[in-house]
Amino acid sequence: MAPTPETLTAERILEATEEVLRRHGPAKATVVDVARALGVSHGSVYRHFRTKAALREAVSKRWLDRTSRALAGIAADSGRDPAARLRDWLAALFEAKRRKAGDDPELFATYMVLTDESGGAVAEHLADLVGQLTRIVRDGVESGAFAVPGPAETEARALFHATGRFHDPCYAREWKRPGVEDEFEAVVELLLRGLAAR
Amino acid sequence: MAPTPETLTAERILEATEEVLRRHGPAKATVVDVARALGVSHGSVYRHFRTKAALREAVSKRWLDRTSRALAGIAADSGRDPAARLRDWLAALFEAKRRKAGDDPELFATYMVLTDESGGAVAEHLADLVGQLTRIVRDGVESGAFAVPGPAETEARALFHATGRFHDPCYAREWKRPGVEDEFEAVVELLLRGLAAR
Structure with missing residues (x-):
């Protein structure tokens, strides 16, 4: 079951991002990959981290x-x-x-x-x-x-x-x-x- | 005037090699470039340094x-x-x-x-x-x-x-x-x- 937007915490996004980085490498990993891994829209990710750079820094x-x-x-x-x-x-x-x-x-x-x-x-x-x-x-x-x-x-x-x-x-x-x-x-x-x- | 083979010392080859490396970068510099810079055959260079690796190490x-x-x-x-x-x-x-x-x-x-x-x-x-x-x-x-x-x-x-x-x-x-x-x-x-x- 895909998680609902309500359960989307910054910590869950960071965990998923680490996993996406591990899979795709730092050059190819995108916010869309992270959103897809979480079953949410990329807009939901951007509500927590305003830019890709901010997400990577976090x-x-x-x-x-x-x-x-x-x-x-x-x-x-x-x-x-x-x-x-x-x-x-x-x-x-x-x-x-x-x-x-x-x-x-x-x-x-x-x-x-x-x-x-x-x-x-x-x-x-x-x-x-x-x-x-x-x-x-x-x-x-x-x-x-x-x-x-x-x-x-x-x-x-x-x-x-x-x-x-x-x-x-x-x-x-x-x-x-x-x-x-x-x-x-x-x-x-x-x-x-x-x-x-x- | 091109130097004669007699004057070709290891030190002169090393100097020329540094100059060639400076000009071409480490990836492209070859023994032929070094020989050309000295006006000698690449065989003359190899008489002092038996391999390209030996020359680079020197x-x-x-x-x-x-x-x-x-x-x-x-x-x-x-x-x-x-x-x-x-x-x-x-x-x-x-x-x-x-x-x-x-x-x-x-x-x-x-x-x-x-x-x-x-x-x-x-x-x-x-x-x-x-x-x-x-x-x-x-x-x-x-x-x-x-x-x-x-x-x-x-x-x-x-x-x-x-x-x-x-x-x-x-x-x-x-x-x-x-x-x-x-x-x-x-x-x-x-x-x-x-x-x-x-």
């Missing part, structure tokens, strides 16, 4: 948010040792990206095209992640575990940049190589020593 | 070597403070890559195609750079300025990976953004604190 955002949500719990767990939280947070980010790239390489490639178009969603995502890191750094400074010369946010951004090899999609090929875990450990340990109070 | 290697040679002096300058040398070395690497990408974007793109084919030359180049960093780290440990928990080479590799944003061509777009210098400084300072003896 799909990117949903995909990126899945990663940040998984990490938010670690960042917010203020009771725990900041060094352990930082280590876990960076490992969870690496793991999440690696799983996305490895489990479904075609969908990953599709999202690379999409995020390339969606500057706003990506910038928001990166700001969210740096914000989470800032919280961990700030907790560490407050507890006396970390000592940093400038604002916590500057350090958080430096941590994020220094670990790019382990979360930036341009390194996805490296994530399958043996030894990449050891490389990750060596970078994280060096950074933790850089944060540690003396 | 051109990549020459391009990569230009960067490592510029840095080798800083790495070898054992009399100087290791922290200052490390800072200068990383800044010189960033500057060299940024200049290559910014001054002649088309040639840079050509070399991205070439290095992608030339796994051996790239691996050698990276090993050379990590070797230079290892020397600086080792000098720092010996002088008591640095204290590291494991082998100097592990730290050197971690330093190289943690600064990828400032030398890896996949970030070339970022190098033109305002603020990238501050990002570089923040990462380098964090890493230097991680190396410093307590």
Whole structure:
């Protein structure tokens, strides 16, 4: 039975769009394909997303948010040792990206095209992640575990940049190589020593 | 006057190849184009480079070597403070890559195609750079300025990976953004604190 227009939520449209992108690829997927997959008119889709670009950006955002949500719990767990939280947070980010790239390489490639178009969603995502890191750094400074010369946010951004090899999609090929875990450990340990109070 | 075969050195062939690549792009450049540019037969070129792939790899290697040679002096300058040398070395690497990408974007793109084919030359180049960093780290440990928990080479590799944003061509777009210098400084300072003896 085709769903009625009443049941058409933004979330259902985004799910269907991901499926259409998976099937047709990012170059060919259209709003008409999405409407057809949902059994609705394309006008109904446009009532939720005013343009094709807005729909694609919302799909990117949903995909990126899945990663940040998984990490938010670690960042917010203020009771725990900041060094352990930082280590876990960076490992969870690496793991999440690696799983996305490895489990479904075609969908990953599709999202690379999409995020390339969606500057706003990506910038928001990166700001969210740096914000989470800032919280961990700030907790560490407050507890006396970390000592940093400038604002916590500057350090958080430096941590994020220094670990790019382990979360930036341009390194996805490296994530399958043996030894990449050891490389990750060596970078994280060096950074933790850089944060540690003396 | 066309040069005689006697004057045909490997270096002259490599220079001509770079020029041909610049003119025709990496997809279309052939050994015949190179021979024509030099006024020799393609057999003469093949006497120096047995295959087109070998010639392209040698051109990549020459391009990569230009960067490592510029840095080798800083790495070898054992009399100087290791922290200052490390800072200068990383800044010189960033500057060299940024200049290559910014001054002649088309040639840079050509070399991205070439290095992608030339796994051996790239691996050698990276090993050379990590070797230079290892020397600086080792000098720092010996002088008591640095204290590291494991082998100097592990730290050197971690330093190289943690600064990828400032030398890896996949970030070339970022190098033109305002603020990238501050990002570089923040990462380098964090890493230097991680190396410093307590």
